Amino acid sequence: MESQDMIDLCKKHTMYTWTAGENVEPIPVERAEGVYFYTPEGKRFLDFNSQLMSVNIGHSHPRVIEAMHQQLQQVAYVYPGTATAVRARVAKMLSELVPGDINTFFFTLSGAESNENAIKAARSYTGRFKILSRYRSYHGATNATMQLTGDPRRWANEPGSPGFIKVMDPRPYHYSFGESEEEQTARNLEYLEEVIMYEGPDTIAAMFVETITGTNGIQPPPKGYLKGLKALLEKYGILMVCDEVMCGFGRTGKMFGFEHYDVVPDIVTMAKGLTSSYAPLGAMGVSDAIAEHFKKNTFWGGLTYNSHCLALSAAEASIQVMLDEKLVENAARLESVMREEMDRLKERHPSFKEGRALGLFGMIDVQKNSVGERIAPFNGSHPAMTKLGQFFRDNGLFTFVRWGSFMCNPPLCITEEQLREGFAIIDRGMEITDAAFEG
Template sequence: MSQPASSSISAESISELTRDTNYGTWRFQKGWKPLHVVDAEGCWFTDDAGKRYLDMSSQLMCVNLGHKNPRVIESIAEQARELPFMGPAYATNARARLSAKLLELLPAGLEKFFFTTSGTDANEAAFKIARMVTGKNKIISRYRSYHGSTAASIAATGDLRRWAMEPAGKGMGFVFAPETNCYKCPIGHTYPGCNIACADYIDHMIRNEGDVAAVLVEPIVGTNGVLIPPPEYLPKLREICDRHSVLLIADEVMTGWGRTGKWFAVDHWNVKPDILTTAKGITSAYVPLGLCATTKKLADYFEDRYFSHGHTYEAHPITLGPAVATIEEMQRLALVERAAEMEPYLRERLEGLKTKHVSIGDVHGIGLFFAVELVKNRTTKEPFNTMRDKVEGKPLVVDQIAAKMMADGVAQQSWVSHFVIAPPLIVTKEELDFGIDALDRHLAIADALAVQS
């Protein structure tokens, strides 16, 4: 079809033109009909027909401040007026201000920063730094994980999004361990009698793989189920890495910036990684910024050695200025504390759904970060769908429910067999009720397909 000039695009053709000229991510292209969004504010966004939707997953678990925070918006304009771009070889006010803020908030010991434009870029930097410093190649990741879409980050990803890139990904030095999932242990144990066998498995891998530079974990698994580790897991993993002189990389792209009721998820266990990566909430996603933070010990390695990494947009001022404003707004509104305070209410509401709906196998989460896991059979914990179903384009039960919720004005992220409940940290109890009530109504779809016990 012939494409209209941008100045003459009608509101009716926005969705069609987007669909025809853009790729829809992580999906079959057939059937993609992107909703035309024209506004967003607070915990809501609005389509071209004026219908409002509650954003129950902060878009991609990133708009922690909510939409259209005035101070952050103004900071973007201020930074553009002050200095819209300067290359990474130079010091800028924005770079210094953000660096000072990070020293206040990051886990103690993380003192050297590489700024990127996304979480996947931050992980790419982490892999390179780990390999340069240790002189080793392999990085242990876990199966239920997602670390980004660029070459190494997708090779490090444990879930189905890696599959299309193989076998090339297997040559990039990533090997996989079982995730920590106490609801359905991948190696058949039961907590606490397991003695944290999933960490011991990684110990075994390090001793037998050889050439291991680092262990890479999402401290709390994100998209793949909001899996909360038992309290002993991360401290034990830290000890294992130290014993073998292996670095520990914490991917906090999703869990950072107050989402879990702490500034960073590792703070719940007082574990200090050698490298921490983050993005998303650092600017509430208003501008694209990622961060790779390392200890001074790692940074000192490069004092007399070549740091072989960089890119044009590293430390881009337009991304750094708004990050300072985002952090200041989070502090002013006490949003980290608020996520912790709202957790009991959200947990109570979701646990209430579990008692009512036979299709809910488990509810797990922390702060304002929860998953509702659907199962066909509570006894066997068999899910309605698998990763293979998603890759093959089979209809997913969670997607059917999410579509019904969308029709009711609630945008809810679903993934294979669960929902990720992660609203903006400014969400009210009334807004939570609105979203959870919609989920409650449409879980009847799954209940009708579940085994009644």
């Protein structure tokens, strides 16, 4: 099928996410391999965002495709009440990979479903109802997870179910809890404890955090934050849930983001890199104490496709590829290259505000003046950012431009040469935002 036929039929008969159908300009994709994907006419794109920060091992890895083929020949689907070899193997594999006492897993089809079931598990286990989360967060697009989410996509989905309490991040969008990381941590946790007091500690089941804030800034937590947060929550019997949907499975240079911070949550949620998006699969991992509770008490959650054999085969092969090809180590090694490229851009471009990277989890913010004012307001846009996004697309770089920032999240199999190839396109593109810089 030619590109325009693809586009026309998809726009006529399907709905797209987070946009009006008339506004979407989909990229027609025929095939993908490694860090690149191609249109039917052969135009090549460097995938600088791993699609939705999810194709961690790269596209079309033959080992994953073969594993899925073999599973299809054996059994593709059986109902969730069965036991299968692939379910047993993947659960055991995860129990060995996830640190601490998280050894039991409930399989879903997405990060949103993983978080949805984590809400159920936390409420059932604690006997409490309220859930804390942060404003600069995204946890999914189901009914409950939209209310768990803090970012503006929540607004159109309100009013939602009750019981969700939002709090400020340790590094909010405008307000500052302090200059040093230690001060940000101390003041935010002091503020959070006061919120807990106001809400009633005995009413709060859990707090959900993206270990490293993803879509809303790719913001690693300040020093001591996660450890201090875990201690504060434990003081009041509140569970800590780490959403690792985006930052898990090697993205940050460690298998899981929370491994950077000397802490183990009570519940961890995952998806995306779990299968590198070769098939839909998510998981909720729970501590031994929570798992023991649900051995004696019903877990009131169920999904037709819970523990789907084909999806689990994709997870098993994808994780094994990640381990065998040392892709987590590659992400850790290339962090310094990404930071070096960001530093080079900052020297060259007055519109460059800030670059952040942990492993191959990166984002660049753009400014409109020397005061450091962002080029686009919160939940807003700027013509120069629209032009920048078009420049990236015209020059074969695929990434996400959002408000006054853009993302740098390539597959973990990327080479140093390919990474610098992407930044060379960014370098040329930022001449557009420089032209809009007001001095």
